Amino acid sequence: MKSSGAIQATWFEYDHYGDADVLQKRTGTLPPPGPGEVTVEVFSTSINHMEAFLRNGHEETWADDPWPRRSGSDFAGIVVAAAAGTGFGVGASVMGHVRTGAHATHLTVPAASLVVKPDRVSWEVAGGLYLAGATALETLDRLRIGSDDTVVVSAAAGGVGSIQTQLARHRGARVIGTCGDRNFDYLRQLGITPVRYGEGMADRIRRAADGPVTAYIDNFGKDGSELADALGVPARRYRSSADRRDIELSLLDDDPDAVMHGTDLLRRLAELARIGAFRLLVSGLYPLDDVVEAFEDLATMHSRGKVVLATRPVTTYRTIKARQVHEAMSGGYASLTR
Numbered sequence: 001m002k003s004s005g006a007i008q009a010t011w012f013e014y015d016h017y018g019d020a021d022v023l024q025k026r027t028g029t030l031p032p033p034g035p036g037e038v039t040v041e042v043f044s045t046s047i048n049h050m051e052a053f054l055r056n057g058h059e060e061t062w063a064d065d066p067w068p069r070r071s072g073s074d075f076a077g078i079v080v081a082a083a084a085g086t087g088f089g090v091g092a093s094v095m096g097h098v099r100t101g102a103h104a105t106h107l108t109v110p111a112a113s114l115v116v117k118p119d120r121v122s123w124e125v126a127g128g129l130y131l132a133g134a135t136a137l138e139t140l141d142r143l144r145i146g147s148d149d150t151v152v153v154s155a156a157a158g159g160v161g162s163i164q165t166q167l168a169r170h171r172g173a174r175v176i177g178t179c180g181d182r183n184f185d186y187l188r189q190l191g192i193t194p195v196r197y198g199e200g201m202a203d204r205i206r207r208a209a210d211g212p213v214t215a216y217i218d219n220f221g222k223d224g225s226e227l228a229d230a231l232g233v234p235a236r237r238y239r240s241s242a243d244r245r246d247i248e249l250s251l252l253d254d255d256p257d258a259v260m261h262g263t264d265l266l267r268r269l270a271e272l273a274r275i276g277a278f279r280l281l282v283s284g285l286y287p288l289d290d291v292v293e294a295f296e297d298l299a300t301m302h303s304r305g306k307v308v309l310a311t312r313p314v315t316t317y318r319t320i321k322a323r324q325v326h327e328a329m330s331g332g333y334a335s336l337t338r
């Protein structure tokens, strides 16, 4: 086993269901990694709605898990200890996934859940990619979205939607994204046709599509299959928010086959990010200690791109500034083009 010494770790866990403020900061010494395991110092980790649903009891699939329970599934960082033969040396830059426990300064995971972080992918992005990106990619794969498609994606400016829309574009599809007025410019910058959600949306989508809509992905969960049906989308090419839930839970499964599949998706995402097939906007970057505030940001349902936590010195100034710049642009331009 290669290691840089005993490792003190801090993590967030909770003893009962509740809002984000049930998260408790706890510390301990990590045992050396066991066979096939790697210990990572986390530089960045992200916030996902599914983690909140599991924590507040809205999602009951893991109801039999023992207490206390940890939080977080995406991370990126540096290897600080590794069992022999894992293929990862101390100092390697990695990104990975875990069923739970990524909201931490360090964690130990099977090497099978890690991939090498490309140099060109920033730490913030690398730590925000797994659950949202793999959900986005898996859905596009299952629908076999390609260049003949015109696909509608709901919540297109959100964590999953912003990756999904860009990857669908990268495959050559025509993409219509539903959003609020404030995101029109953001989506246009990504090559996505924005359509305002809410009353009258079917007509707006028809006008924007100017031809058949061939697939519909409802990330947000308000549109319903009736809307896709009314647009002439075949039932087999509609995906509901419940389908998304099933995919997310399968991506968090720690069965070895599921882990391998998740890691394959993460490897593909890392490469797609490296070549610029999509850009992940981190519109909220918080210190790990501000995990409650970060969850509250995501819960506003208007965070745009991803909300990420970081363990190294972090200033929220840059991302807040970026969000304000986007707001200022969309306030003027979108109102002219609605």
Ligand SMILES: NC(=O)c1ccc[n+]([C@@H]2O[C@H](COP(=O)([O-])OP(=O)(O)OC[C@H]3O[C@@H](n4cnc5c(N)ncnc54)[C@H](OP(=O)(O)O)[C@@H]3O)[C@@H](O)[C@H]2O)c1
Residues within 6 Å of the ligand: 049, 050, 132, 154, 155, 156, 157, 158, 159, 160, 161, 178, 179, 180, 181, 182, 183, 197, 198, 219, 220, 221, 222, 241, 242, 244, 245, 246, 248, 298, 301, 302, 303, 304, 305, 306
């Ligand atoms: N079924 C499940 O188990 C499951 C699992 C995970 C997530 N979800 C849901 O999926 C949604 C998106 O997930 P995410 O991870 O991408 O979250 P996110 O990053 O928080 O995305 C929020 C996005 O939703 C958009 N939005 C807000 N109100 C909307 C509405 N009435 N109709 C359509 N879009 C709306 C926002 O756009 P504007 O800012 O432009 O309004 C924003 O871009 C969340 O609502 C989440 O609760 C469901």
